[in-house]
Amino acid sequence: MRLFSENGYTGTGVSELGEAAGLARGALYYYIGSKEALLAEIHDRVMDPLLAEAKLIAAMDIGSRARLRLLSESLLWQILHRPDNVWVFLHEYRHLEGEHRAQFREKRRAFETYVGTALEEGRQSGEVVTSDPDLTTLAFFNLHNYTYQWQAGHPGLEVEKLASFYCAILLRGIGAVEQPDDPELRDELTKGRSVLAALRSA
Amino acid sequence: MRLFSENGYTGTGVSELGEAAGLARGALYYYIGSKEALLAEIHDRVMDPLLAEAKLIAAMDIGSRARLRLLSESLLWQILHRPDNVWVFLHEYRHLEGEHRAQFREKRRAFETYVGTALEEGRQSGEVVTSDPDLTTLAFFNLHNYTYQWQAGHPGLEVEKLASFYCAILLRGIGAVEQPDDPELRDELTKGRSVLAALRSA
DNA sequence: GTCTATAGGGTGATAGAC
């Protein structure tokens, strides 16, 4: 995980992995089968706990705000407490091919469904106000997943506080999306866009 | 840009680049100097227009809500209209070293300052309510930047609509962050966390 | 289980012919 996160999947050789593990190439292949199988294993070590917790959360008899918060905390726990593992998970997934890729996509889709379902449940109970549940689900993952990029430069981040921050933004914020811009703002935006359009065509 | 975004920077050979450009390696090196200089050039082609537009936006005599929206539209225009270029920009920046890396970091920092300044301006005028401007700036980039990951699978996205969505979430949402959780929610969260803690220790 | 040897093919970069 450390080597893949530091030098990238393609940028890390099996010799380096063996050196870090205290094994020569041959012995390493005896255990991992292939470099790609090792990458798949790393992805499973993020996805499997995430899905196990999401399944528990989905079965809880709680409101959808609490369900979303717990899903948020699960995801952020991985991101903040296993940064190398999550970096590989979110950054190198495209190098999975064939069956590895299919399994990974299915697990990701399953987790996204847990979040989407919680949001839809909240929409029906009135706890979440949104006219575009799909875009709201995407915004949920924008907020959470990109955290892996800057997390290392901001020590002291706490799972529960960050989950509270992200969920507050989402649950309160999306309710405002349908409000049309007021006339003054519309006017300023129109002017500004025309100035920028001039720059782009120049 | 296409090859780097499809196969990664490390996963693309200079021969492949030459083949795509209709040149042999020798001729390609005559133009690009090195593989890393090509990567730096790709980064500049995103950052330079972004900074030019941000400078114009900062000089406009408009409210901070409009300023943030225009910054959001600038960034989303790059993300939605130049996906390959932005993929490399957001995904491969770590492979820049030395002077290339320093210049890139400085440009990124400059753009982040434009956004941070607009948010701070809004905080002082009362248009933006937040007790943690730094975390709000990070949330702005979470929402925008991660869009490059799923943008290709969602055709028909429009810059102005998505900017309106993201900014509405942020500007309305962050005002809610300071509100403490109500007792019922706190109770549900406590119970849920204890269930998950049992899973983790098992 | 762990090793070395080997296969077969890449890599980035440069020198020098044309």
Added chain:
DNA sequence: GTCTATCACCCTATAGAC
């Protein structure tokens, strides 16, 4: 400006000795 030849090295994976 563009090419080929070359340098020195790295790659994933497997075979077979021990």
